């Protein structure tokens with residue numbers, strides 16, 4: 188049998204009594220980093236048989252774990268933090284267990300995405316979990332384009348040394364005026380949630396270099412469902428109207444990027460040409 192066990196995302200107090208009990212009872216504890224999970228077990232005062240299972244050995248080690256479970260072993264799967272399978276290994280082992288008719292159960296624990304969402308102050312009715320954006324540039328651009336069409340709160344994971352890049356890309360892709368919550372070091376001593384627009388965050392994080400672990404909750408683009416409905420001539424008409432209202436080219440670009448989902452830079456250059 189396989190147990191997927193949630194572990195804390197920072198605060199040891201968040202381990203549940205049932206998680207501790209299951210970890211103590213398991214024949215094998217499969218984990219990403221045996222040192223890290225070893226420390227957790229030590230803090231919980233339990234001993235366990237650790238087995239390395241991570242992104243780079245999951246194919247071979249997955250087979251071994253399946254054989255052990257077929258022989259009757261109880262395997263507990265944990266990740267370095269939070270829930271296994273959520274941006275961490277787990278999904279493949281679950282699929283293998285299903286294929287091999289091995290029972291699966293879960294001991295739920297904290298997830299950074301949900302912890303951030305409930306603190307964000309943004310719409311929680313519906314949300315889109317994005318996790319990390321791809322690092323490869325063309326895939327990343329494609330994903331950023333796709334995010335514009337998502338009509339619900341978007342949850343993104345990011346490493347601190349890449350946060351400034353991400354914020355700049357979101358601003359360039361029409362999200363500059365969208366509200367966001369930058370949730371840092373959740374459940375830890377230096378927990379902090381900064382709520383501001385993406386445009387404001389560009390300057391904020393230049394002045395306050397990001398440190399620690401981050402989840403970004405991002406408001407969907409307004410009228411995202413209407414994004415496809417703005418033709419080139421609609422955009423031209425809106426540029427002329429906003430210019431007649433006395434808006435600067437920069438203000439026009441920012442406003443229309445939010446409304447149409449088009450790139451701010453593209454609208455800015457087009458408006459400059461139209462209005463000269």
Ligand code: SAM
Nearest residue numbers: 196197269270274298299344345372373400401
């Ligand atoms: N399995 C985990 C979960 O259930 O949330 C996610 C693991 S993923 C490899 C690691 C990322 O989760 C970090 O880069 C960060 O974006 C986010 N994260 C994990 N712990 C966090 C915390 N305490 N505060 C903020 N973000 C956190």
